[in-house]
Amino acid sequence: MNRYELGKRIPAPELIERVAAELDLPAAYFYAYTNDEAELLERYFRLSDAGKARLMKFLLGME
Numbered sequence: 117m118n119r120y121e122l123g124k125r126i127p128a129p130e131l132i133e134r135v136a137a138e139l140d141l142p143a144a145y146f147y148a149y150t151n152d153e154a155e156l157l158e159r160y161f162r163l164s165d166a167g168k169a170r171l172m173k174f175l176l177g178m179e
Contacts, residue, residue, distance in 0.1 A: 119125040127135075129143070136143040142161040148154035163171065 120127055132143050132146050136145065142157055145154050145157045145161070148157055160168065160171070
């Protein structure tokens with residue numbers, strides 16, 4: 117873990133996916149640059165499919 121924190125090693129994508137699944141988060145969460153971005157990713161991940169579709173329509177100005 118120390119080597120990951122120091123930037124001497126980078127976790128394999130497979131490891132990130134396993135950790136994300138265990139924590140019930142999207143893998144992209146771990147690549148977010150800001151806390152706001154991470155929170156948006158988490159909230160989007162937890163939306164139902166219908167909720168995701170509604171949000172996308174809203175963001176595209178279709179709703």
